[in-house]
Amino acid sequence: MPELPEVETIVVGLSTKLIGYEVSSFRLSFPRLLKNNREQILNKFLGSRILGLRRRGKMILIDFDNDLTLLFHLKMTGQFFISPSYEPHDKHTHFALAFRNQKEELRFRDVRKFGSMLCFQTSQTLKFDGLGPEPLEISFPRFRFLFQGRKARLKGLLLNQNFIAGIGNIYADEILFEAKLHPLTSVSTLEEEDFKELWRAVRLVLRRALEHRGTSIRDFKDSEGREGNFQNYLQVYGRKSLPCLRCGEIIERLRFNGRSSYFCPICQKKR
DNA sequence: ATTCGGACCTGAAAGC
C-alpha cells in the first residue's frame, strides 16, 4: 500500500509521540512478522528508550538507545497506530509495544500479512541498504547519471527500489503522466529534455502527495487513523476509461510486470 | 539480461 509519501506521513506522526518512550513490554501475536530467527531478541528492547524514527525508501526504522533498531516494511496493507492500551487488539494486529508510564501503545496491523519486521544493530544499518537514492534529495546531475548504461522501460525503473527508493505503482504512474512519458518508454529513446522533465515530475508529484499526507484508496491510514487526501488529486492512476484531465482523451490501462499502468495515449505518446 | 508468472495473504468489489 504505502509509498514514500504515506510512509513519511506515518514516520512524522509517530516521531511526535514516541521519542523518549521506554519500552515496558511487547506482544508478538504473529511470529512470522519477525524475520530474525529468534523471538527472544525482542527481550533486548525491554527498558530501552526510543531515540528516533527514520524512513528509508518505504521502510520505517525505529532507533533505540541500546544500539538496536527495529525495521518495518509495510508492504501492501501494513499500518501503524498509537492506541490506548485498553482497546482490544483486533485480529489483524500482529505486534505491539507498550511503554513505561504511558497509557498508549504502538501497534502494527497488517491484514494481508506481507509486512515484515527486522531487528539489528543500529551501527549495521548500512550493511543491507542496497536501496537507490531518495528521490526528494537527489540533484538533477546525479539523477541523470542513474540512467547511464540503462535501457529498461521507465515504469520498471521507477518501481525498482535499487534504482530509486520509495516510488510505487501510484506515484510512478502520476510521475510519468506529469512528465508526459509513456510507461513503456525505454531509457535509450529519451532526450535530455525528457530526463529534466522526469526529475521535475518526481519531485513535484511526491512533494504534492506529502503535502496532502498521502493517498488513501483503500487501506492507508496514518498513525492517528486519518486518511490522506491525495486520492482527490490523482491525475491518471485508477482513471481507466475516464477522460484525461489534460487533453480529454480516454485514459487506458495496460499490464506491466503484473501490475496496472494507467496512462493517456495522447499526452504520453509511445516512442 | 530481462521478463513473466506465481507465491505470500485477506477482503472488497465487480461479474454472472
Added chain:
DNA sequence: TGCTTTCAGGTCCGAA
C-alpha cells in the same frame, strides 16, 4: 441472493 472471479499503494524467487 449467492457463487466466482478479479483486483489491490510490495517484493521475492525461479523458470522461460
